[in-house]
Amino acid sequence: MTARAVSKDIVLGIIPIALVMALWQSLVTFGYAPVSLLPPPGSVFARLAHQLVTAGFLQDIAATLFRLFAGFGIAVSLGVTIGLAAAVSPGINAVVRPVVRVLAPLPKVALYPAMLLLLGFDHASKITLVAADALFPILLSTYYGASMVEQKLIWSAMAAGTPRSQVLFKVVLPAALPSILTGCRIGLVISCIVVFLAEMITSSDGLGHVLVAAARTFQTVDMFVPLITISLLGLILNGLLHGLRTYLLRGFPEV
Amino acid sequence: MSVVPLRPGVQAEPSSGHAQPVAMIEIDRVSQMFETSGRRGHLALSDISLSIEDGAFVSILGPSGCGKSTLLYIVGGFVMPTAGVARVKGRAIAGPGPDRGPVFQEFALFPWKNVLGNVMYGLRQQGVTRGEAEAQSRRLIEMVGLKGYETFYPKELSGGMKQRVAIARTLAYRPEVLLMDEPFGALDAHTRTRLQNDLLNIWERDRKTVLFVTHSVDEAVFLSDKVVVMTRSPGRIKEVVEIDLPRPRRRADLLLDPHYQKYVVDIEKLIDDVLDDELHP
Amino acid sequence: MSGSLPGRRLSPLLACLGLLCVWQVAALVLKTDSFPTALDAIRAIPSILGDREALLNILDSLRRMTVGLVLAALVSIPLGLMMGRSRAVASFFNPLLMVVYPVPKAALMPVIMLWLGVGDVSKTLVIFLGVSIPIVYHSFQGGKAVEEKMLWSGAAMGLSAPQRMVRIVLPAALPEILTGCRTGLVLALITMVTSEMIARQNGAGNILFNALDMAQYDTVFAMIIIIGALGIVFDAAFETLRGSLVRWSEPQFDMPLSFS
Numbered sequence: 001m002t003a004r005a006v007s008k009d010i011v012l013g014i015i016p017i018a019l020v021m022a023l024w025q026s027l028v029t030f031g032y033a034p035v036s037l038l039p040p041p042g043s044v045f046a047r048l049a050h051q052l053v054t055a056g057f058l059q060d061i062a063a064t065l066f067r068l069f070a071g072f073g074i075a076v077s078l079g080v081t082i083g084l085a086a087a088v089s090p091g092i093n094a095v096v097r098p099v100v101r102v103l104a105p106l107p108k109v110a111l112y113p114a115m116l117l118l119l120g121f122d123h124a125s126k127i128t129l130v131a132a133d134a135l136f137p138i139l140l141s142t143y144y145g146a147s148m149v150e151q152k153l154i155w156s157a158m159a160a161g162t163p164r165s166q167v168l169f170k171v172v173l174p175a176a177l178p179s180i181l182t183g184c185r186i187g188l189v190i191s192c193i194v195v196f197l198a199e200m201i202t203s204s205d206g207l208g209h210v211l212v213a214a215a216r217t218f219q220t221v222d223m224f225v226p227l228i229t230i231s232l233l234g235l236i237l238n239g240l241l242h243g244l245r246t247y248l249l250r251g252f253p254e255v
Numbered sequence: 256m257s258v259v260p261l262r263p264g265v266q267a268e269p270s271s272g273h274a275q276p277v278a279m280i281e282i283d284r285v286s287q288m289f290e291t292s293g294r295r296g297h298l299a300l301s302d303i304s305l306s307i308e309d310g311a312f313v314s315i316l317g318p319s320g321c322g323k324s325t326l327l328y329i330v331g332g333f334v335m336p337t338a339g340v341a342r343v344k345g346r347a348i349a350g351p352g353p354d355r356g357p358v359f360q361e362f363a364l365f366p367w368k369n370v371l372g373n374v375m376y377g378l379r380q381q382g383v384t385r386g387e388a389e390a391q392s393r394r395l396i397e398m399v400g401l402k403g404y405e406t407f408y409p410k411e412l413s414g415g416m417k418q419r420v421a422i423a424r425t426l427a428y429r430p431e432v433l434l435m436d437e438p439f440g441a442l443d444a445h446t447r448t449r450l451q452n453d454l455l456n457i458w459e460r461d462r463k464t465v466l467f468v469t470h471s472v473d474e475a476v477f478l479s480d481k482v483v484v485m486t487r488s489p490g491r492i493k494e495v496v497e498i499d500l501p502r503p504r505r506r507a508d509l510l511l512d513p514h515y516q517k518y519v520v521d522i523e524k525l526i527d528d529v530l531d532d533e534l535h536p
Numbered sequence: 537m538s539g540s541l542p543g544r545r546l547s548p549l550l551a552c553l554g555l556l557c558v559w560q561v562a563a564l565v566l567k568t569d570s571f572p573t574a575l576d577a578i579r580a581i582p583s584i585l586g587d588r589e590a591l592l593n594i595l596d597s598l599r600r601m602t603v604g605l606v607l608a609a610l611v612s613i614p615l616g617l618m619m620g621r622s623r624a625v626a627s628f629f630n631p632l633l634m635v636v637y638p639v640p641k642a643a644l645m646p647v648i649m650l651w652l653g654v655g656d657v658s659k660t661l662v663i664f665l666g667v668s669i670p671i672v673y674h675s676f677q678g679g680k681a682v683e684e685k686m687l688w689s690g691a692a693m694g695l696s697a698p699q700r701m702v703r704i705v706l707p708a709a710l711p712e713i714l715t716g717c718r719t720g721l722v723l724a725l726i727t728m729v730t731s732e733m734i735a736r737q738n739g740a741g742n743i744l745f746n747a748l749d750m751a752q753y754d755t756v757f758a759m760i761i762i763i764g765a766l767g768i769v770f771d772a773a774f775e776t777l778r779g780s781l782v783r784w785s786e787p788q789f790d791m792p793l794s795f796s
Binding site: 331332333350351352353355356357359361363364365366367368369376377380381408409410424425428430 | 683685686688689691692693694695704707708710782783784785786
């Protein structure tokens, strides 16, 4: 891609966001929407800036992030392990495949009440929900990536003396890495979404709770703040993951 | 570096395809520059001038990356040259059209239609009634040797069969010029020789103008009246070789014919020179 | 590797039964009031489905879900395809979509309810917004992947640019588009349930949480089974539909990258 093309992309991309901002502002200034329902962008971003240095809000962000990372971490560990195991062992595959087929389309959020009953109303139930939702994309893409590893790569390694037991870690895992990272990216976005939703449904802290609390007291500005925060968080985390991906996949052919 | 001169006096009226030396395709000082990520662009074609008569089978031959496909795409109207102009029957080429039918190496069949549906596509587009289009298509499918496969989908066909369908599909809408871009490149050697034979048999029937891109010397010599040998980076015409072998051509006879062998040896030497020139300019 | 076709059809069923057995055993072992056995939950199902009001609630939910899904498809598929074929269009919409993506659409419920009231419109709108994104993404991928040479062949036959869009890009991208719709279907169900859990008015999610509030644990788990069954049934039905629509396509990776 030429430098010209990239900068053209950026310019084009900013236009819709700028347009939305302009539309937002004009809706308020020209009185199409009452301030109580749609606060002007200026006051929303001012409030956001104010909140970002307030201890209470920062604690909420911390709670959300804790649950998000815990759930995501569990999903990655379980997903990669089970995915790899199912790809290399036909026995495990036979068990895992139908179970995943049944559980994957199931709306895990429907299980949330069960989790609340069994694990209480605090962190554990939310972390479990996040893990349950993020697990499947990661598992599936790990399985897919591992089973697509070219047989010839494995044969080359074994001919060079790699014992069977190490083939999994030295050949299959690295070769499946692009696919695994794609699954992790999807899992990360899902984690952002689910943690927020779980906190909205029942919680006493966290960004989702902030939104619901603001809604109950009709503080519209305070409702927008957590939404924008989670969007920014999602973008930042996505960017970090992208950076990690670029680093880990240094030598791989362009996918 | 010898170049075939442009024929003067281009005819404005369409010719009816008799054996007159009319310039069917004219390539007039065409250049093609591609933008790359560096500061300098890539000059795929440099100042190409070429004239192709009606009914001629012309091969464009050269090492990979020499711009031969690009030249074909320019004649097809899929790519606009950055300099110069290409004309068909006197009119400048502004875009693709049914007068210049392509056949691609990747087959490019419509996977959601079966063999009959694919072949009928161009005819239906031209407004031919369903019944007539089907009848014509069935004849063509039989001609390319795929009778009985009309209801098969592309995913059920082998590479050679897919290419036969692609050829039938293009012939169906009766283009005056056939543009073939390494059509047999993706096929195994045996299928390739069979299709070369079949192509010549089909071509003998109405002798359309054919522009055939290849990197195989014996394929070019076997099929063509003229072989245009190209250099690369930038792409220029090194030489145009007239192939004076009698038609109809049979592979078994030709392989033992010393004239054929001499053509192949000479042109292979030309390509060697092209490659050597690159290493030691 | 699973062998014959009946074996493949049977194993998900076996998996269901297996999971239910695990549940039953776990409940018996744990012996808490709040965790009824699988059989207790199953026994509670007919009373829910027999209750007219509950049934109407569930059907209302499904109706909103369908409307939102269909509208989303009508808007997102053309948008995604155009993004796939035109770099300018893609660059224009991409950042906007990336900003909107991590925001849970069900979380917009309170805001939207404030603007549009508590009726069907807000719930349908949320589903529409939530489902649009995967459909746009998959349509984009599908449109981008269409072989250039196929379009050139069409152009040589005389097809104009809009004709090529409808008659070549659309059918060629259809397998990928339908994968996006399948993801969208699962997502629609989830968004529907979640938005009803948040904005407690009516609908299946509401029934679920009402039962939770009233400590009717059998009902809670029965609703979970019902919603879960809906998800599985819809997914299986759609997959069959998709299979018949794109019988001509090369087999794709058959397990969905399913979405929360």
